[in-house]
Amino acid sequence: MPDTTAHPRNDAEHRDATDPLASLRTRFVIPDETLVYLDGNSLGRLSKASLDRVQDVVAGEWGDRLIRSWNERWQTLPQTVGDFLGEHFLGAAPGQVVVSDSTSVNLYKLASAALDARPDRDVIVSDANNFPTDRYVLEGLAASRGLELKLVEFDELLGPTAEQLRAVLDERTALVSLSQVDYRSAALADLAAVNQVVHEAGALVLWDLCHSAGSVPIELDASGTDFAVGCTYKYLNGGPGSPAFLYVNASLIDAVRQPIWGWYGQRDQFAMGQGYDPVPSATRFLVGTPQVVGVSLVDAGAQVLAEVGIKPLRDKGVALTEYAIELFDAWLAPLGFSLGSPRDSAVRGSHVSVRHPEAYRICRALIEEHNVIPDFRTPDRVRLGMAPATTRFVDVWDAFDAMRRIVETKAYEQIDPTRADVT
């Protein structure tokens, strides 16, 4: 039996009491204080400001002002909220980020634009274990254009490294598309180092920031990133299926075109003229009518975090994940778990995966018996997301204590092993 006396719950309580971000949690709607929610990296919590904002947008801007709101507020929302994300979370100067569509659609648009910009090259490089939608989108583009999609096996705990990529890239490489934070292990890639290797090979780079935006400081401009996409419903608290963002480096905007020529990318849009003539700005990456309610919720959620700033959020994320690994070592390692995340916080995002052959049933037991919500990730990972804005140290303690007890007592054996969807 692991020794639990060395890690009493009041130690976690003390960490919460001295946490400089503790009060941030009060800005969120938390109907059940006993719920241990460790899935904010899949769906972030609702802020009170978002609840107010959706009422303002729906009842006021839509219900009362009706079509007038397009001129009064909505027409430039994708750009103003994009610039806001760029300034506070992405290290991007104004004019390079817009909020629109889904991550998958944005990835398609930007990957397609990048491939058009490298017409003499015929290889796309990605991570064999990249998030599925990234792989599928790239696979579809490769198939339609007769290109090769080269999927590289990276070490799950290291993620994509400049060194390993250097051996793979060559004059055939058009595009390298990777995730900054691995959705399984939280391995955090080095943007600048990878970008440099990609550019030395004459290729373009497209980053997926879904698991980093809002939890890890990102410097898109300073790192020389070409393209990036990311979702807003995880650490940015934009709500279920909220619109995604995309970034195009200012040096590329005028030179590239995306494939879906919609009217929101058109110069002099309401002239409704003949011939597509895209705006000479990031607006050319918009397509259809902006999702007003969705973009407004992204704005509201992100503003709460921006008041604090990404640096303190990152510090809290590091403290939470370090505490999780401390408890892992003390309690779970002796019970047959292995750590599925990097030990060094400098190369780790804001979640921790622990691996166990019975991970699926452990997840179900956590949910059904302990009011703890983790995420199961096939085949053997219990993924625990520490959203810096709302996760407490006692949440980490309670979750690890529950896992310890579930495995010690083999309580998971009571759970039907037939897998249902766990999102």
Add this chain to the structure above:
Amino acid sequence: MPDTTAHPRNDAEHRDATDPLASLRTRFVIPDETLVYLDGNSLGRLSKASLDRVQDVVAGEWGDRLIRSWNERWQTLPQTVGDFLGEHFLGAAPGQVVVSDSTSVNLYKLASAALDARPDRDVIVSDANNFPTDRYVLEGLAASRGLELKLVEFDELLGPTAEQLRAVLDERTALVSLSQVDYRSAALADLAAVNQVVHEAGALVLWDLCHSAGSVPIELDASGTDFAVGCTYKYLNGGPGSPAFLYVNASLIDAVRQPIWGWYGQRDQFAMGQGYDPVPSATRFLVGTPQVVGVSLVDAGAQVLAEVGIKPLRDKGVALTEYAIELFDAWLAPLGFSLGSPRDSAVRGSHVSVRHPEAYRICRALIEEHNVIPDFRTPDRVRLGMAPATTRFVDVWDAFDAMRRIVETKAYEQIDPTRADVT
């Protein structure tokens, strides 16, 4: 001076008093009863049910249930709301409609799928005056594939006719993409007749239903339609930038693939496996994570209309547009206006355009001096949308009376003719 005594306002009041749908207006949020809102075909009004629903979805499903709502409610929203629209508004049996993305993105997906299904043909046919985003999307697809986009000039008051198309289509035609209701004139195309001509030429057809869905009975299955898209923020009252719908005829679903291979179209999605393998249903036309708040608002708005049914809504729309034309003939024709819409309600959607060289300044005067909201459509159209659910006969009377007075007194001369965006 036109004779106004023959058309007193109390005649309009009488029509409202005897309107069987009059009470439907009470189901909507109407903060300003003096506002004459004739732009419900650009942005439909907010229903009270939608206001309740957004609170339930945001505070309840997101704020309280968090990630659990994916399994409890959200995972199949695009399909269930799609089937609902199919049953009540589109004449489509279950399994052929999903709600996702924007109209432009859906048009891109389906046009691309159709072109892939006709690889030996190299011409896309559309309307030279089709809504801009449709033309741009098709132009982009033609450019990327080296195809010809043939834009046909149809009579604005007739819209695309089977006869005129028969002369244009041939063995080179891969795809015909048209709007059912012309966004300028409201000319209503004959789906079945056009579909037959397209199919006789061996081509596929893709309809844009933006200006018909929710106001005109549509029979996608019975008319033999191959593909359709449409927006939900006009007559369906889904809210600003709400997600669009797409329809693929059951006979084609398994045979075609769309170009954006996202994880929501993947079979056994959470296996997160290698290789895109699309679901053998309309689900394969989904891409990224569904816009939950947006799709829920589509559902709420459409349900209010579905309680009444499309047939009574259409009858009301016809009565409103006929009344508008009656007032046009009496008051506006003598003042130099021309009618920009068909006179026969059988071939007219639910809006009426009146044309005048000073249309832009007349629109501004209506908005600024008369609390009437029309839509300006370049270069000389005042477009008046009669949303059957919320437009009153007195709204029509007030708008036409205001236009009459603005032109009689030349009040529009006080308005700056410099055009700003009018959406």
